[in-house]
Amino acid sequence: MTGLASAASLFLLAVGLSLIFGALGIVNFAHGSFFALGAYFLFALTRGDAAGFWHYLPVAVAASLVVGAVVERVFMRRVLNRAEHYQILLTYALLLIIEDVSKICFGADYKSIGMPKGFEMPVFVLGIPFPSYYLGLVGLAAAAALLLWLFLHRTRYGTLVRAVAQDREMLEALGVNVPLLFTVIFALGIGLAGFGGAVSLPLQSISTGVAVDAVISAFIVVVVGGLGSIWGTLLGAILIGEIQAFGALVLPEFSIAFTYVLMAAVLLFRPWGLLGRPPAVRT
Amino acid sequence: MRTKLAVAAVVLAVFPWFLHDYGLQVAIQALVLGVFAMSFNLLFRNTGLLSFGHAACFGAAGYTTALLVSKLRWSFAATLPLALVAAALVALVIGFFSVRLTKIYFTMLTLAFSQMLWAVAHKWYGFTGGDNGITGLLPPGLLGNPKGLYYASLVALVLVSGIIYIVRRSPAGYTLRAVRDNPARAEAIGISAFEYMVAAFVLSGTLSGLAGFLHVAWQHSAFPDLLYWTTSAEVIIAVILGGSAEFFGPAIGAVVLVVLEAVVRSHTQYWPLALGMVLLAMVLFFPSGVISLFQRRQREEVPRAAA
Amino acid sequence: MTRTFTRYFGLMPLLVALTGSAMAQQPPIKIGALNVLSGSFAAYGKSGRQGAQLAIDDINASGGLLGRKLELIQVDSQAKPDVAVQEARRLILNEKVNFLIGIDSSSVSLAVAPLTKEYKIPLVVMHAATPALTEQCNPYVFRTSNNARMDAYAAADLAAKLPYKRWANIGPDYEFGHSSWNDFIARLKEKKPDVEVVGEQWPKGGESNYTPYITALVQQRPEAVFSVLWAGDLVTFVRQANAFGFFKQIKLFEDPVGAALESIGPMGKEAPIGELFSTRYWFLQSQSPVNKKFVEAYHKKWNEWPSYNAEEHYAGVQMLAAAVKKAKALDADAIKKAFEADGGLTYEAPEGKKWMRPADHQVFEALVWGYTTPSNDYPFVVLKDITMVPEKDTVYPTKCK
Known part of the structure; x- marks a missing residue:
């Protein structure tokens, strides 16, 4: 039960990473930073007062989308066709820069706000109190997953997003504005990370240093579920969330190591992840 | 080329006598990272595989030395062979499983392995001291003296460079690069890449262990951070900053990185920001590394390893 | 380079103009502070730094130490032992600091402690709390805050x-x-x-x-x-x-x-x-004039209320200054003697009395x-x-x- 709530947060953190990798082939080491940035935006907008949570949430997400679009236009596009290590280095550079810039802009202290309106009181499940906002968070994550799926599979633009992962040149030949498509995808991925950071703020405190750990968690989730697969990411998030929840209680000494063991095992036996597809052979 | 090398060797040999104490410390750090970066590039340059797991080899050697000295009271230098064996074993395990994968899957698997080792060092208080690390490992004699350590690191760098040179020119080196550039063709002409790639990984990891040993001799301590993924990131930065396509590129990248850090840190607490800016500029404007700034002829980038 | 430049050509005339005394001709006593200024614990490094700076300003305003000004050099330990050791070496060898202070995490304190013997530079720990630090009986390591x-x-x-x-x-x-x-x-x-x-x-x-x-x-x-x-x-x-x-x-x-x-x-x-x-x-808590003055001055300077880490750093620097005054010297052995003499140095801090036990250099306080x-x-x-x-x-x- 509690594992589901952290799964929801993990899913929102990781799904954008998966989306961006699936379509653009970019491994975004700065993804955790955008998660933190979404939380920072929301905190700055509400000035730490939970009353403004729902009101400013869309603004924080919009700001993340804009940041994503700008980063894609200015930086990502220049390394799209370059070797992976340049992409990794570039996004790692962004991680370092965002870390220090947010320290300068938002300060070094812990950011945290209260439970948003409508979720102040716990609910009781089998006589045990359970934070109602956790259910809200699970709902938000489920809604995000569903909307994303509908977008990818039921809209024309979504079809293009999936198609670009398969064959970039063909889309270009068909007259699709591929550069714009890339900007949209990247912004969407970053927007999702920002959304995840913002809705996680009532549950955890955000400070500098969050990004480095968050991005590794996101990698584990995405690798386990399958790079580029939405449902895989969801499965990965639930698995990791539950392992952490139960592992923490049963074998706390091994719970960190165990997530890495799981990651390695998946990579060894199904490198493309539990629900991912084997990569198409590119020549 | 020969004369250039000879000049460089002479300069490096007399260098410590013109440095103040702190400069010498920076120089040692640069040499140690240089050994690590050269070793890392042995794998990267010849196979195109980007490992995020070299921290595991580096740290395994470092921890082996630290544990033998602190628990069994071994003399510092005597731990070197076992430290290298530990690094080689770790590299063998990681390499054996990982080189079957390519591209980002390889990178992620090496990352997972090294993070596992980190988690163990971080959690196993009784043995590794957990996050309090192992401290107070003052090496006696030559290694404990800054000038001595400098020359030891320099010898290590020369040794590692020599090994890499031999490997590069050997049939095995050509085979590896053939596999890197076109695995399908290599397979078609009957080359089994697997053994060669594991061997390259093990050699690269073992030599990284030498850097890990020197690092502990320099820092007098071992901490779980040695095994954390950011250690792998640092060596990758050094390699690409210097230019992986050039023989001494990684070593030069290490020197640039270490000196830059020392200078920036003495002026501001915003070193990560400065490093981020440098990396950004490098990726966007001089992708062949700083070494390309001194050359007319642009080298090609390391090609993508094909899927 | 630039830093040296500004120091000599920018700061020196300023100092001379401000003080106009012999003090400016004496080189300052340098204190290197290792605090965590980035990552998850950066908020603590910030308050520690502010407390230490206030103490330095106070001491300088009342004439400095041994006729010399104090200068605080701040570096970021990142809460990483490796980085901290590197930075501590830079402070000792390059900045030529006389003392090391601060330190917010246990692992960093244990990593830096051995340097004190190697270079004979006293270290005053003001935050890190692992009991292991003062159990090492290191002659030049002092802790002016509680341990765990x-x-x-x-x-x-x-x-x-x-x-x-x-x-x-x-x-x-x-x-x-x-x-x-x-x-x-x-x-x-x-x-x-x-x-x-x-x-x-x-x-x-x-x-x-x-x-x-x-x-x-x-x-x-x-x-x-x-x-x-x-x-x-x-x-x-x-x-x-x-x-x-x-x-x-x-x-x-x-x-x-x-x-x-x-x-x-x-x-x-x-x-x-x-x-x-x-x-x-x-x-x-404390209604003592020392505390009231400290809280007021801190709030005025930083527009924040002083946290425990701010006060521990303020008091730690003051206590180190007291030892220097008593020793009338800066070398590690003299400082050690001054901290240990007369049953251990005591100091009336904003929070109350601090007493340093001579045997292990651990301060005890309420x-x-x-x-x-x-x-x-x-x-x-x-x-x-x-x-x-x-x-x-x-x-x-x-x-x-």
């Missing part, structure tokens, strides 16, 4: 007087968490044999999800929970525990730095009310406990019904001589 064992003993003395019998623990899963709980419960059982432990929870440091631990605690039905969660961990824990209605059923016993402004500040109105929180210094209560004057909860656990109740034997 003292805090745990003080907590146990207070807990023994409370009616709770069923205890549980939630602490970060690293040395500090484990040693604090072991020390606490051992001492508590000594004083009150009928105490029962119903559960132990060990989330990792930097955990973002405490819900499994909170549900487990609620099910174990303790009367009181001992916790050394601190910093962002504490903020996150309290938020999540609130959502569970945790504090309606269980008393939280938050040792040793729960009432740190770095933690209760971000909690704001969400902080639990009526829980027992301790801190090494509470700015509203610990503040109080019940959290809402406040109209501050944007965070304050402490009421304060109990001061006197320093004599925190003393434990040492093997050092």
Whole structure:
């Protein structure tokens, strides 16, 4: 039960990473930073007062989308066709820069706000109190997953997003504005990370240093579920969330190591992840 | 080329006598990272595989030395062979499983392995001291003296460079690069890449262990951070900053990185920001590394390893 | 390069113009401060730095030390031992500092300590709390703040007087968490044999999800929970525990730095009310003129209220200055002698008396406990019904001589 709530947060953190990798082939080491940035935006907008949570949430997400679009236009596009290590280095550079810039802009202290309106009181499940906002968070994550799926599979633009992962040149030949498509995808991925950071703020405190750990968690989730697969990411998030929840209680000494063991095992036996597809052979 | 090398060797040999104490410390750090970066590039340059797991080899050697000295009271230098064996074993395990994968899957698997080792060092208080690390490992004699350590690191760098040179020119080196550039063709002409790639990984990891040993001799301590993924990131930065396509590129990248850090840190607490800016500029404007700034002829980038 | 340039060509004339005395011709006494200025604990490094700077300004305003000005050089340890050792070496060899101070994390303190013997530079630790540091009997390492064992003993003395019998623990899963709980419960059982432990929870440091631990605690039905969660961990824990209605059923016993402004500040109105929180210094507690003056000056300079880490750094620098005055010299052996002489240096800090035990260079001081209560004057909860656990109740034997 509690594992589901952290799964929801993990899913929102990781799904954008998966989306961006699936379509653009970019491994975004700065993804955790955008998660933190979404939380920072929301905190700055509400000035730490939970009353403004729902009101400013869309603004924080919009700001993340804009940041994503700008980063894609200015930086990502220049390394799209370059070797992976340049992409990794570039996004790692962004991680370092965002870390220090947010320290300068938002300060070094812990950011945290209260439970948003409508979720102040716990609910009781089998006589045990359970934070109602956790259910809200699970709902938000489920809604995000569903909307994303509908977008990818039921809209024309979504079809293009999936198609670009398969064959970039063909889309270009068909007259699709591929550069714009890339900007949209990247912004969407970053927007999702920002959304995840913002809705996680009532549950955890955000400070500098969050990004480095968050991005590794996101990698584990995405690798386990399958790079580029939405449902895989969801499965990965639930698995990791539950392992952490139960592992923490049963074998706390091994719970960190165990997530890495799981990651390695998946990579060894199904490198493309539990629900991912084997990569198409590119020549 | 020969004369250039000879000049460089002479300069490096007399260098410590013109440095103040702190400069010498920076120089040692640069040499140690240089050994690590050269070793890392042995794998990267010849196979195109980007490992995020070299921290595991580096740290395994470092921890082996630290544990033998602190628990069994071994003399510092005597731990070197076992430290290298530990690094080689770790590299063998990681390499054996990982080189079957390519591209980002390889990178992620090496990352997972090294993070596992980190988690163990971080959690196993009784043995590794957990996050309090192992401290107070003052090496006696030559290694404990800054000038001595400098020359030891320099010898290590020369040794590692020599090994890499031999490997590069050997049939095995050509085979590896053939596999890197076109695995399908290599397979078609009957080359089994697997053994060669594991061997390259093990050699690269073992030599990284030498850097890990020197690092502990320099820092007098071992901490779980040695095994954390950011250690792998640092060596990758050094390699690409210097230019992986050039023989001494990684070593030069290490020197640039270490000196830059020392200078920036003495002026501001915003070193990560400065490093981020440098990396950004490098990726966007001089992708062949700083070494390309001194050359007319642009080298090609390391090609993508094909899927 | 630029730095040297500005120092000589920019600062020197300024100093001469300002003081116009012989003091400016003497080189300053340099103090290198290693604090964490980035990452998850950066808020603590910031307040520590501010406290140290205020002390330096105070000392300089009243004529400096041994006729020389003090200069504070701040560097970022990143809470990483490797970085800290590198930076400490730079401070010693390049900046030629006379003293090292600060240090916010245990691992960093243990990594830097051996350098003091290598270079004969005294280190004054003002925050890191691992008892292991002062158990090393290092001649040039001094700690002017509490260590975790003292805090745990003080907590146990207070807990023994409370009616709770069923205890549980939630602490970060690293040395500090484990040693604090072991020390606490051992001492508590000594004083009150009928105490029962119903559960132990060990989330990792930097955990973002405490819900499994909170549900487990609620099910174990303790009367009181001992916790050394601190910093962002504490903020996150309290938020999540609130959502569970945790504090309606269980008393939280938050040792040793729960009432740190770095933690209760971000909690704001969400902080639990009526829980027992301790801190090494509470700015509203002491009514002494020393404290009033300090709080006022700190607030004026930084536009913030001083947290325990700010005060510990302020007091630590002042205590080091007292030792320098007594030694009339800067070398490590003279400073050691000055700290140890006459039964150990004592200093009247804003929080009260600090006494350094000569054998292991550990300072002993009172610990503040109080019940959290809402406040109209501050944007965070304050402490009421304060109990001061006197320093004599925190003393434990040492093997050092």
